[in-house]
Amino acid sequence: MAQQPPAMAVTFKVNGKAQALMLDTRTTLLDALRDHIGLMGTKKGCDHGQCGACTVLVNGTRINSCLSLAVMHEGDAVTTIEGLGTPEQLHPMQAAFVKHDGFQCGYCTPGQICSAVAVLEEIRAGIPSHVQGDVGTAPEMSLPEMRERMSGNICRCGAYSNIAEAMAEVAGVRIAETHGAQSDAGAEA
Amino acid sequence: MKFDTPAGTNPIDTMKVIGQAVDRVDGKLKTTGQAPYAYEHGEIPGKPAYGYIIGAAIAKGRIAAMNTAEAKRMPGVLAIVSAENAQPLGKGSMNTAKLLGGPVVEHYHQAVAVVVAESFEQARSAANAVRIEYERGAGRFDLVKEKPGAQPLTGNDADTHTGDFAGAFASAPVQVDQTYTTPDQNHAMMEPFATIAWWDADALSVWTSNQMIAWNKRELAATFKLPPEKVHVRSPFIGGGFGGKLFLRADAVMAALGAKACGRPVKIAMPRPLMLNNATHRPATIQRIRLGATRDGKLTAIGHESWSGDLPGGGPESATQQTKLLYAGANRLTALRLAELDLPEANAMRAPGEAPGLMALEIAIDEMAEKLGMDPVKFRVLNDTQVDPEHPERPFSQRNLVRCLEEGADRFGWNRRSAKPAQMREGRWLIGMGVAAAFRNNINMTSAARVRLAGDGVVTVETDMTDIGTGSYTIIAQTAAEMMGLPVEKVRVKLGDSSFPASAGSGGQWGANSATSGVYAACAKLRDMAAQSLGMDPASAEFSDGRVRAGNRSAALAEAAKAGELVAEETMQWGDLGKKFQQSTFGAHFVEVAVDSYTGETRVRRMLAVCAAGRILNPKTARSQVIGAMTMGVGGALMEELAVDKRFGFFVNHDLAGYEVPVHADIPHQDVVFLDEADDKVSPMKAKGVGELGLCGVGAAVANAVYNATGVRVRDYPITLHKYLAKLPAIA
Ligand code: FES
Ligand code: FES
Numbered sequence: 001m002a003q004q005p006p007a008m009a010v011t012f013k014v015n016g017k018a019q020a021l022m023l024d025t026r027t028t029l030l031d032a033l034r035d036h037i038g039l040m041g042t043k044k045g046c047d048h049g050q051c052g053a054c055t056v057l058v059n060g061t062r063i064n065s066c067l068s069l070a071v072m073h074e075g076d077a078v079t080t081i082e083g084l085g086t087p088e089q090l091h092p093m094q095a096a097f098v099k100h101d102g103f104q105c106g107y108c109t110p111g112q113i114c115s116a117v118a119v120l121e122e123i124r125a126g127i128p129s130h131v132q133g134d135v136g137t138a139p140e141m142s143l144p145e146m147r148e149r150m151s152g153n154i155c156r157c158g159a160y161s162n163i164a165e166a167m168a169e170v171a172g173v174r175i176a177e178t179h180g181a182q183s184d185a186g187a188e189a
Numbered sequence: 190m191k192f193d194t195p196a197g198t199n200p201i202d203t204m205k206v207i208g209q210a211v212d213r214v215d216g217k218l219k220t221t222g223q224a225p226y227a228y229e230h231g232e233i234p235g236k237p238a239y240g241y242i243i244g245a246a247i248a249k250g251r252i253a254a255m256n257t258a259e260a261k262r263m264p265g266v267l268a269i270v271s272a273e274n275a276q277p278l279g280k281g282s283m284n285t286a287k288l289l290g291g292p293v294v295e296h297y298h299q300a301v302a303v304v305v306a307e308s309f310e311q312a313r314s315a316a317n318a319v320r321i322e323y324e325r326g327a328g329r330f331d332l333v334k335e336k337p338g339a340q341p342l343t344g345n346d347a348d349t350h351t352g353d354f355a356g357a358f359a360s361a362p363v364q365v366d367q368t369y370t371t372p373d374q375n376h377a378m379m380e381p382f383a384t385i386a387w388w389d390a391d392a393l394s395v396w397t398s399n400q401m402i403a404w405n406k407r408e409l410a411a412t413f414k415l416p417p418e419k420v421h422v423r424s425p426f427i428g429g430g431f432g433g434k435l436f437l438r439a440d441a442v443m444a445a446l447g448a449k450a451c452g453r454p455v456k457i458a459m460p461r462p463l464m465l466n467n468a469t470h471r472p473a474t475i476q477r478i479r480l481g482a483t484r485d486g487k488l489t490a491i492g493h494e495s496w497s498g499d500l501p502g503g504g505p506e507s508a509t510q511q512t513k514l515l516y517a518g519a520n521r522l523t524a525l526r527l528a529e530l531d532l533p534e535a536n537a538m539r540a541p542g543e544a545p546g547l548m549a550l551e552i553a554i555d556e557m558a559e560k561l562g563m564d565p566v567k568f569r570v571l572n573d574t575q576v577d578p579e580h581p582e583r584p585f586s587q588r589n590l591v592r593c594l595e596e597g598a599d600r601f602g603w604n605r606r607s608a609k610p611a612q613m614r615e616g617r618w619l620i621g622m623g624v625a626a627a628f629r630n631n632i633n634m635t636s637a638a639r640v641r642l643a644g645d646g647v648v649t650v651e652t653d654m655t656d657i658g659t660g661s662y663t664i665i666a667q668t669a670a671e672m673m674g675l676p677v678e679k680v681r682v683k684l685g686d687s688s689f690p691a692s693a694g695s696g697g698q699w700g701a702n703s704a705t706s707g708v709y710a711a712c713a714k715l716r717d718m719a720a721q722s723l724g725m726d727p728a729s730a731e732f733s734d735g736r737v738r739a740g741n742r743s744a745a746l747a748e749a750a751k752a753g754e755l756v757a758e759e760t761m762q763w764g765d766l767g768k769k770f771q772q773s774t775f776g777a778h779f780v781e782v783a784v785d786s787y788t789g790e791t792r793v794r795r796m797l798a799v800c801a802a803g804r805i806l807n808p809k810t811a812r813s814q815v816i817g818a819m820t821m822g823v824g825g826a827l828m829e830e831l832a833v834d835k836r837f838g839f840f841v842n843h844d845l846a847g848y849e850v851p852v853h854a855d856i857p858h859q860d861v862v863f864l865d866e867a868d869d870k871v872s873p874m875k876a877k878g879v880g881e882l883g884l885c886g887v888g889a890a891v892a893n894a895v896y897n898a899t900g901v902r903v904r905d906y907p908i909t910l911h912k913y914l915a916k917l918p919a920i921a
Contacts, residue, residue, distance in 0.1 A: 004264050005264055005310070005311070005314075024308060024310045024311070026310040026314070027308075027310060031309060031310075034229070035308075035309065038231070039222070040222070040225060040226075040228075040229035041221065041222015041223065042222065043226075043379070043380070043428070044228075044381070044458060045379045045380070045381070045428075045461070045845070046381075046461040046844065046845045047460065047461060048461060048462070048844060048845070048846070050461070050844060050845035050846040051379065051461075051845050053379055080222065081220075081221060081222035082221065082222050082223075084221075085220075085221055086221055086223075087217035087218060087221050087223060090217060090220065090221065094217075094220040094221060095220075097216075097220045098212050098213065098216040098217060098220055099212065101212070101213065101216075101809050101810065101812070101813045103216075103219055103220065103658075104429075104658030104659070104660075104810075104813050104814070104817055105378070105379065105380065105426075105427060105428045105429040105430075105657055105658030106215070106218075106219030106220075106224055106426065106428065106658065107226060107378075107379040107380040107428025107429060108379045108428075109219050109220055110220075110222045113220060131854075143858075144854075146853075147853040147854045147856075148853070148854050150852075150853040150854075151852040151853045151854045152852075153852075153853070154379065154845060154850060154852060155379070155853075156376075156377050156378055156379050156429050156431070156821075156850060157379075157429055157658045157813075157817045158816060158817030158818065158819070158820025158821055158851070158856070159813060159816070159817060160816075160820060160851070160852075160853050160855075160856040161816050161820075161856060161857070161858050161859040162813060162816065163853070164853070164858070165858075175858075
């Protein structure tokens with residue numbers, strides 16, 4: 001038998017609960033959550049940072065957990081979809097997704113919801129984006145801003161229109177009667 | 190129960206629960222991460238090992254040698270299975286290429302080995318240490334090159350001739366004769382192919398991700414040469430399929446082989462970069478369309494020929510399907526030709542046939558309308574038919590295409606469209622509108638269900654039907670609730686288990702209508718049993734508000750099961766109404782785009798679909814099906830393309846970074862309108878499907894809008910800007 005691959009101890013919190021793991025150093029945060037801690041809510045769609053299904057919050061910031069090795073997270077606080085709410089007590093974003101049918105197969109959904117929660121915070125915190133007219137000013141809480149910032153979360157079922165409505169409701173953004181007017185293209189004429 | 194005469198009034202018509210926009214009954218599970226998908230089930234006998242699939246690095250040829258010595262010595266490795274040491278496998282009837290290749294390789298990334306180890310990381314790393322030498326053979330990878338040798342087909346795919354197409358086309362005063370191409374496309378469902386498999390003596394169990402449980406069971410049995418009763422397939426949640434998960438695929442076969450070799454459950458999720466060449470795809474087409482019309486806009490000749498390719502023994506993309514039925518016209522021709530290609534296996538993707546077929550046909554119709562100087566909505570309305578044009582004695586069961594078009598035009602503000610292209614500007618943006626008809630046939634499939642009434646008044650439905658995001662859990666709960674006179678909360682639905690009665694499964698947009706009809710049939714039986722148990726006349730018993738009433742008697746439904754659970758099982762079968770009546774679904778897609786006059790960037794600004802698809806069982810989940818399909822249609826129009834390496838025979842962009850699909854920023858608010866219909870010829874539910882209809886025609890509506898915006902006609906999908914940038918109107 002060849003020599004064992006290097007393992008390392010790591011401790012971090014997941015949804016408020018301390019986890020002490022001894023891990024093969026190649027283990028991603030995503031696989032640590034799923035295969036070692038047993039929290040299967042976070043999904044693996046590509047394992048390459050291309051789809052967003054694995055989005056979790058680390059110390060309040062969203063990341064693709066497939067692109068991050070678990071051992072890099074010593075002392076971090078990780079929040080997964082299971083930490084946001086439960087079927088009995090949904091997070092407002094989870095409730096809005098149910099109400100607006102912001103999903104179909106549900107596989108991208110935990111990632112979408114984690115991203116959506118973080119995106120509203122990012123806009124509130126004034127973090128700039130590509131669709132801002134002037135990055136010197138505070139970004140607007142608007143659908144084009146939300147759509148831009150959510151674009152790393154692919155939904156092949158195509159629930160985008162409904163996800164936008166769920167997010168708008170949670171953000172308290174009124175959706176205009178004619179949704180077309182919300183489109184960014186042509187608006188800056 | 191056999192459905193062979195049009196449905197009369199039945200309990201579904203009450204529409205207390207059916208037809209209501211009920212939230213998904215599995216919504217809370219999915220939004221909280223509690224719905225378990227294939228890879229995630231804990232209910233397995235023992236600690237699982239992990240499998241990692243190795244795909245062939247050539248498209249065609251042979252494996253000369255496979256050296257596993259180093260890999261076997263690596264930490265944690267439990268087994269390496271390839272054709273060299275696997276048991277002889279059978280082949281399921283629905284696969285073209287073998288799911289375990291070697292020594293002969295039939296296509297790129299065909300699975301040739303699986304490495305099983307204690308951990309995922311160990312399996313992956315050992316898989317990289319397996320050394321394979323190949324002898325590369327010559328392959329055919331270019332549809333254009335193979336087109337001359339493409340062959341005609343028989344059966345449903347045979348050529349059709351009506352009247353004298355050649356004569357009518359030649360003499361038509363107005364003609365369109367154009368060739369269109371659609372590329373290879375991938376389902377790109379978000380959940381990878383995934384399976385956990387284990388053996389108990391000679392019985393095989395899998396948690397897998399599959400749309401068609403009964404097919405999967407049959408094909409697994411054929412592959413492992415087992416009697417079907419030795420195979421147990423479960424797939425309660427499926428992270429998207431779109432046709433990609435209709436069939437048994439390599440994840441399940443390799444997991445089962447791995448499990449056999451190491452005597453433990455083995456779990457495999459296929460790595461994303463392997464999926465696009467390993468599994469099936471929608472094949473590329475070359476389509477020639479010839480239309481002839483009178484000067485006042487009546488189609489007199491309709492000809493549609495389509496070429497596609499597949500592995501030897503495979504099938505065509507039936508892109509001419511809708512052309513047989515969509516428009517009137519006395520002289521008609523359709524023809525499919527199939528070339529042999531050594532690319533990965535071609536097969537069904539959402540709305541196979543119609544999706545690429547309408548991408549071409551509905552541009553051609555737009556071109557004809559323009560030549561005639563007619564509005565494209567009016568032109569389509571003028572050429573509507575209420576009968577099957579190839580067999581005029583067959584009427585449509587219900588056909589409201591005209592209403593879809595006219596109501597859609599009204600709602601969309603179609604009258605603001607400039608008939609002349611490249612006339613509407615908003616600053617730097619060129620604005621255009623496009624329309625296309627949507628059309629997809631209704632298919633009914635045999636479907637069975639079992640329903641149980643317990644002493645607490647809860648009804649449980651068991652059927653092997655799947656919910657791939659379509660909303661099956663919810664509409665089945667609604668169906669049982671309506672039939673038994675209960676609220677949805679009093680119904681439990683259990684799906685996706687081969688130990689349940691075999692259903693229609695999810696494919697061909699048949700799932701909603703067929704599977705709920707099976708549940709209807711089982712509930713009809715359960716109603717009789719409940720009435721009898723209560724000493725009431727089954728024929729006159731009414732079920733509502735949790736009670737059963739007959740004559741002047743009334744009892745709680747739960748009473749009927751006081752002495753013991755009542756269990757009813759029934760199968761819905763179909764007579765020949767589908768032969769007597771053409772059963773189809775219809776719609777109209779309207780799209781507005783803005784094209785940046787400087788950069789050529791196309792943005793979709795508005796989308797509307799008006800659908801006529803029989804009774805809508807749940808407008809919320811049905812609307813989601815349609816907006817999802819519209820989104821996929823935007824992808825097909827503007828970005829989706831598997832790029833073929835014609836030298837080495839594989840799809841180059843085989844991951845989610847290279848194969849581009851629409852993201853949030855690409856999709857505006859989408860409007861969907863369902864016409865209020867009930868089609869009594871299709872089923873007791875009077876419903877048809879919408880999941881594929883929503884995709885049909887979208888691509889052409891986008892293409893026509895881009896043309897209207899720019900005046901540049903692109904006939905080769907996807908409409909990426911290098912195909913039109915140089916031809917955009919001069920800037921100011
Ligand atoms: S799984 Fe991490 S981005 Fe796709
Ligand atoms: S809900 Fe299926 S991928 Fe988003």
